[in-house]
Amino acid sequence: MRPISRLDSIKLEGIGGEKVPRLLREPTREYRTATMDSHRWDNFKPRTDDIVVGTYLKCGTTWTQQIVQLLIFQDPDPRPVVQIAPWLDRVLTPIEQNLATLEAQTHRRSVKTHLPLDAVPIYEGVKYIHVGRNGLDVSMSLHNHFFYFRPEIKARMAELARGDSRIRPVGDADTPDPRQYFLNWIGLAEEYSSDGYGVELPFFEFENTYWRERRRPNLLLVHYNDLKTDLEAEMRRIANFLELEIPQSVWPSLVKAATFDDMKKNGASLLPGADSTWDKGADRFFNEGTNERWKATLNADDVARYHALARKKWSKATAAWVTSGRRVAGEPRLAED
Numbered sequence: 001m002r003p004i005s006r007l008d009s010i011k012l013e014g015i016g017g018e019k020v021p022r023l024l025r026e027p028t029r030e031y032r033t034a035t036m037d038s039h040r041w042d043n044f045k046p047r048t049d050d051i052v053v054g055t056y057l058k059c060g061t062t063w064t065q066q067i068v069q070l071l072i073f074q075d076p077d078p079r080p081v082v083q084i085a086p087w088l089d090r091v092l093t094p095i096e097q098n099l100a101t102l103e104a105q106t107h108r109r110s111v112k113t114h115l116p117l118d119a120v121p122i123y124e125g126v127k128y129i130h131v132g133r134n135g136l137d138v139s140m141s142l143h144n145h146f147f148y149f150r151p152e153i154k155a156r157m158a159e160l161a162r163g164d165s166r167i168r169p170v171g172d173a174d175t176p177d178p179r180q181y182f183l184n185w186i187g188l189a190e191e192y193s194s195d196g197y198g199v200e201l202p203f204f205e206f207e208n209t210y211w212r213e214r215r216r217p218n219l220l221l222v223h224y225n226d227l228k229t230d231l232e233a234e235m236r237r238i239a240n241f242l243e244l245e246i247p248q249s250v251w252p253s254l255v256k257a258a259t260f261d262d263m264k265k266n267g268a269s270l271l272p273g274a275d276s277t278w279d280k281g282a283d284r285f286f287n288e289g290t291n292e293r294w295k296a297t298l299n300a301d302d303v304a305r306y307h308a309l310a311r312k313k314w315s316k317a318t319a320a321w322v323t324s325g326r327r328v329a330g331e332p333r334l335a336e337d
Helices: 061-073 095-104 135-147 151-162 178-191 203-211 224-229 231-241 248-257 260-265 300-313 316-324
Strands: 023-025 051-055 110-113 127-132 219-223
Touching (some): 061 110, 061 224, 061 248, 127 203, 127 224, 127 231, 203 219, 203 316, 219 231
Parallel strands (some): 127 219
């Protein structure tokens, strides 16, 4: 692995008259897969009030991005979240396009990442939001997400993988059987032994990278279950973390715009271009928005296999939070491993 130094690529003299935030921690992991490249952050020019939403896939990323942009703009109008808050590490989009989009924005900016936290630079003043979800629920959503990719998207990802000999295949994502997908997914996690380059970091290792940093004052851990249980309360918690004051009269419309039903209804506006990625476009992406579909798919041995790996990879506190969220497991910042 070559040395990673953000100090080589960021000049700290200011951008557009604004103070550039101080780098608190450089990335310690180089991360490259068929879909992501951590070096796409190398020329990112942060601003002191930027917001980074960082998650494992299918944990409520777009949901949280929608919440963040609703809080930024303070009105419920549907906006193209994937264009306003680009996924910076995604290799299918030219990095120059993403950086130009961010540089041109005059409102408070938000960026999406699916990188483990140790592959992301951490800056003073920049706010980081991580969203967790029970891995059993994640696997069900991942199957829907990947299986229904359009053939040309799958072909493009395979082409990118072939272009770098260090990128390793990640198993069969094309099975129509969600249980078989889970077995492939958990099998790869059980066999994982790598520095993270070339194959996506398993869910268990990925969550550890955020959990270890949970006491950073500029990192907030949010959970899918808590969003489902009391959306308004979690939105207010996020607003407080972002130091945003929202007029009381606006809250009902913002909360409604962040519900699954409203997001699915406005899917074409939130995710323009989704038709070129999934067979049913945004309607496929906003699939069901539910938990516990695995109960009708996996057997007792499958579930036990997941929990056995969780015990091996996580502390009790980590497992409790990832499984159930803050309302059940308690405040992550206060948890003792």
